[in-house]
Amino acid sequence: xxxxxxxxxxxxxxxxxxxxxxxxxxxxxxxxxxxxxxxxxxxxxxxxxxxxxxxxxxxxxxxxxxxxxxxxxxxxxxxxxxxxxxxxxxxxxxxxxxxxxxxxxxxxxxxxxxxxxxxxxxxxxxxxxxxxxxxxxxxxxxxxxxxxxxxxxxxxxxxxxxxxxxxxxxxx
Numbered sequence: 001x002x003x004x005x006x007x008x009x010x011x012x013x014x015x016x017x018x019x020x021x022x023x024x025x026x027x028x029x030x031x032x033x034x035x036x037x038x039x040x041x042x043x044x045x046x047x048x049x050x051x052x053x054x055x056x057x058x059x060x061x062x063x064x065x066x067x068x069x070x071x072x073x074x075x076x077x078x079x080x081x082x083x084x085x086x087x088x089x090x091x092x093x094x095x096x097x098x099x100x101x102x103x104x105x106x107x108x109x110x111x112x113x114x115x116x117x118x119x120x121x122x123x124x125x126x127x128x129x130x131x132x133x134x135x136x137x138x139x140x141x142x143x144x145x146x147x148x149x150x151x152x153x154x155x156x157x158x159x160x161x162x163x164x165x166x167x168x169x170x171x172x
Contacts, residue, residue, distance in 0.1 A: 012055065014051075014055070015052070015055045017051075018048050018051030018052050018054075018055065019048070019052060020048075021044060021045075021047065021048035021051065022044075022045050022047075022048025022049050022051075022052060023045075023048070024044065024045075024048075025041045025042065025043070025044030025045030025046070025047070025048055026041070026045045027041075028040075028041030028044065028045075029041040029042050029045060035081055036078070036081055036082075039074060039077050039078050039081065042074060042077075043070060043074055046065060046066075046069045046070050046074065047066075047070070049065060050062045050063075050065040050066050050070075053065060060135050060138075072157075076161075079161075079164070079165075080164075083164070083165065083169075
């Protein structure tokens with residue numbers, strides 16, 4: 001919370017805009033009754049979080065956020081909705097009862113308060129962290145020692161996507 005207030009006091013209005021985008025996207029996911037529209041709200045929220053990472057000095061994490069969450073997981077969710085056997089899933093309405101909403105809200109608020117307390121009471125030693133060196137080492141290790149593993153994972157994910165598409169088309 002201190003980071004948000006400090007950035008806003010320093011005149012970084014764009015940081016506040018990205019925070020607002022992330023929160024609005026998350027609220028849209030929460031209150032959307034259409035599952036496909038909730039995925040679009042999740043896209044907006046992920047983009048807002050990626051913008052926050054840029055302002056926090058984590059350009060690499062921001063790029064990873066966009067590639068992994070938006071490019072991978074979110075697209076997979078959308079494919080799952082579009083190719084599912086229930087054709088009304090993307091158009092239907094979610095049936096949420098009031099008691100379920102209250103129970104979920106109680107759990108969400110209590111977990112948020114617990115996490116906020118834990119983060120605020122923790123003593124982080126940020127001064128010893130040198131992000132440039134860690135990112136350089138990470139990139140070097142990924143592109144030399146682990147390049148075969150990355151290629152195998154990429155091929156495996158491609159095979160899973162092709163197989164899922166084939167299975168979904170076969171049922172029609």
